[in-house]
Amino acid sequence: MTRDLVSGGQQIHAPDDLKSLLEEIHQQAMKITEGHVADYIPALAEVNPELCGLTLATLDGEVFNVGDTHEQFSIQSISKIFGLMLAMERLGEDLWDRVKMEPSGQAFNSIVQLEWEKGIPRNPMINAGAIVVSDVLVSRYSASKNAVLSLVRTLCGNDNVYADNIVHQSEKEHGHRNAALAHLMKSFGNIDADVEELLDHYFWQCALTMSCENLARSFTFLANDGVCPFSKKEIMSKRDSQRINALLSTSGMYDQSGEFAFTVGVPAKSGVGGGMIAVVPDFGVICSWSPRLNSFGNSARGMYMVRELANRLGLSVY
Amino acid sequence: MTRDLVSGGQQIHAPDDLKSLLEEIHQQAMKITEGHVADYIPALAEVNPELCGLTLATLDGEVFNVGDTHEQFSIQSISKIFGLMLAMERLGEDLWDRVKMEPSGQAFNSIVQLEWEKGIPRNPMINAGAIVVSDVLVSRYSASKNAVLSLVRTLCGNDNVYADNIVHQSEKEHGHRNAALAHLMKSFGNIDADVEELLDHYFWQCALTMSCENLARSFTFLANDGVCPFSKKEIMSKRDSQRINALLSTSGMYDQSGEFAFTVGVPAKSGVGGGMIAVVPDFGVICSWSPRLNSFGNSARGMYMVRELANRLGLSVY
Amino acid sequence: MTRDLVSGGQQIHAPDDLKSLLEEIHQQAMKITEGHVADYIPALAEVNPELCGLTLATLDGEVFNVGDTHEQFSIQSISKIFGLMLAMERLGEDLWDRVKMEPSGQAFNSIVQLEWEKGIPRNPMINAGAIVVSDVLVSRYSASKNAVLSLVRTLCGNDNVYADNIVHQSEKEHGHRNAALAHLMKSFGNIDADVEELLDHYFWQCALTMSCENLARSFTFLANDGVCPFSKKEIMSKRDSQRINALLSTSGMYDQSGEFAFTVGVPAKSGVGGGMIAVVPDFGVICSWSPRLNSFGNSARGMYMVRELANRLGLSVY
């Protein structure tokens, strides 16, 4: 570790220290039994609620794993970042005519806001926004699922990333609220593709399964101004990388985004599968996973672990 | 200037360069004639719309001024930060039971959100939240206006800060929307003080007049983990300083906060008087002022100047 | 009784029958103990919840009283009709630019609707609408309270109608929600008078106390095309009388108006003091009173009594 943590004063020199810190925090997190596993589809409800992983991937190439960091889980809304990346690449600035970049100020899937704003979602991190993003993918890529798979596998350096077919089908069967969002936006002219086809992509994308380690690796480029620290490949421009971090900061944690900025202070994205990634610019990426969710839909143990780690190391960007 | 700008790569060594850059940006901004001066009260409507100031105060003690940086203007919503500081000091964590820390996702004074959330405002940067904060001040300080004046004068190092009496009275006469917010919150039990007394404080605070230079100096402590770089005095803890920056990042620029994070990437607060302060952690504070407002209520020239400066110097925290 | 009940087929000949029917229904109603006395102000909360009166005043001049029909109670929202009559007289058709005549479709004092519709209330039977009506009275009558008192005393033929001073003051102290409505409408330009003065009138009017018999007599003109059957005096035109009945039919029973039309089928107005008047065109007026309210704010016993009486006699206008 060579990084002089921003405004921290203290320097973190030794990887051993970090590993110990992660272990200590993970141990404390295991005592938390609050929250409930997402149960809107059977496939998610059956996950062992005690599982808990914590990964830290730093920009100098080290990866610290504690707990169940190699278990595959449903990444759910974390996949919204992958979709967004491809839509930004394909549509450029025009994307922002179809989805805004403002925090939503309401429960993550509220249809009311969408009605008020004439079918233009507040941002790409809420369901409505990610559905518009999926519409771009389905309409602009000849094989939208392949495009996502290819991106994800490149980012995490693992060719064994797939969507869980049972979760995918189950989401479709129970996805009437998202279908309502899609049809409402189509009635406002903000959806091009066939709704069924578009939702198939959207639910498939949510059903991607990955491990903590894979996810942490995938997003290190966001902590490194767009450049993957492992492959040295430029994934996107520094400007676009900062923009995604800005979106995660204001809108990544559902209706707990403000509190997360307030108490943790780094860009982050969570999913109802219990996963969460947190980007620390110039330092690295944290990924946590544990299935029980708090009332906002964020992992209870994950919130604890990421907050503790950020506070102990002084990682807030503010 | 000794700071190696975070993730910028380029170093800014010479104050002369910065001054030239500010002058160039200011010159470009003067060509912008879009927007309208706030006209809901006569006292604001009469301000010369061409005035335009830009100040940069760095943590090593230098202050760069370009344009009308010594003109006094109505700081309006920027005063919400001063009020919040005193309320946090007096009430501690209990404050956050009465006002949340989530972005509002709607126009800055929407009464709808307040109704939905049973009288608990989304954050202290919207009017409803600042009214709750004023309630704390009026209820917990024996002389709430003196407390604010004393704080402001200390922060900017200038004993000649006052509220404009004409603006203060005019706000009261035209402040029926804010009165509606206060009465609605009182009906939900979230206001202790007499509504009239509380609004008197609130409107008085909005009517404070300051210059760009005074404002920039006032908020340097937010860029310095709570410590004033001039006096070396600890204004607040590092933690609270970061929390205020987090609030400014998600909620400081009305319903343009997300776009501001996306395109600029630093904590900031604007006011309908045309002022804006932007905090760059570990670097300094920018203050801009020009009266013509865009459709979100933010200064059109100010937005340009702060965005340009941040992008040119690579100041985004993300 | 000489009336051939509209579409009823059966004729009601004997007053004795009606009296017996009223007594039977009243007796059944006394068994109902559901609901809660309004307790937002102490003066209302202290009323004996067991009191229960039922009056029927027919157009041929007979008045049937059962139970506590001479007890004075707080008429509350029933007073909205008196205010509306005076405002219609003074402002004519212009009144309907300031308050609409559409059912509100939400809780009776929702501020959300008012915000959406830019300060124009849905109808004069919800609080916001009655506040606009009070604004007309305060602005257009030199002594608005006297104008109301004079009207009410004439209508019921009783000079001993007064507002309860304790209720009046108590309403003012607890009336922050109504103050919010008034200030919000003033911010939209739909209130002329000083808010405090206007609310004083509004709360005073709500605090009028009357008996079942007085109220039933007062509104017989609405069942008689605008002509008082006792004095033969034309109170208003047939057209205006029908218009008020239309408003009561779509909006008189808070958010239970539709169900009331569906199950009872006559124009009616209730108040949180537990009173209710129901107009049966060409037949007469029913007034019920009992303090315990159902979840919509309508008297539980009153709902039973009026529905039973209407159904037994076939009084629906539909």
Add this chain to the structure above:
Amino acid sequence: MTRDLVSGGQQIHAPDDLKSLLEEIHQQAMKITEGHVADYIPALAEVNPELCGLTLATLDGEVFNVGDTHEQFSIQSISKIFGLMLAMERLGEDLWDRVKMEPSGQAFNSIVQLEWEKGIPRNPMINAGAIVVSDVLVSRYSASKNAVLSLVRTLCGNDNVYADNIVHQSEKEHGHRNAALAHLMKSFGNIDADVEELLDHYFWQCALTMSCENLARSFTFLANDGVCPFSKKEIMSKRDSQRINALLSTSGMYDQSGEFAFTVGVPAKSGVGGGMIAVVPDFGVICSWSPRLNSFGNSARGMYMVRELANRLGLSVY
């Protein structure tokens, strides 16, 4: 004509008079050129906007026709009454657990209200409510379209009633807003059937084409306490007939229902095809048709004709 019009005082003796009156009113209506033909689907947009029909069917069996009363037009929302009749028959009181009977207070297809009230529509006359009704039909009738056809043909005494296939298909292609409503309600558990199948029924039903005369005849039973005056057959109980009239009175004319009650005063239902039926209890049914719609979606000429006729004859039920 032998009817002594309720509260009218004047008697209408001669059919000739009525015919003249209808002709005079129709002639006046032809001068109205305001409004726009519904254009959300091509099939409706192509209708000749000048067509205009007015039918009055009285309970003593006479039918007066003026203008284009034998032209077939798309009955659209008027079909909601037919659907409701079948759902009431099949589900009885349980229907009212799934759809309320309260006026909606907002634009006729607002999704916001539905979200607030957890998937329970305000009443069966708004789209959401009619979709729930269609769900009942599709789920409870083996051949729901046949059931509707059979009912309609019996009511109007004409076996040549069909749905327009082009309109039906066109509605399906442009029906994303209604699909959003259906999916949203299904997400709340208030839809049993497959959404696509249900919407097929709903759009088919809206695409029924009938003439003014057919429609007027169809609904005479509502003016006659549930008994068809032509066939003497009891279509439904008096109580249910009054209930439907109550629903039409509070909710039949979109967001102009209150104004319609206020200015006309009889139960009525309109459709965006330009048709309207108005029920005058104990007297008869008026049906008007002309394609140009006012801002509320009601026929401009139709509104004039029905209001004039009601006011001239004193038909208000209030």
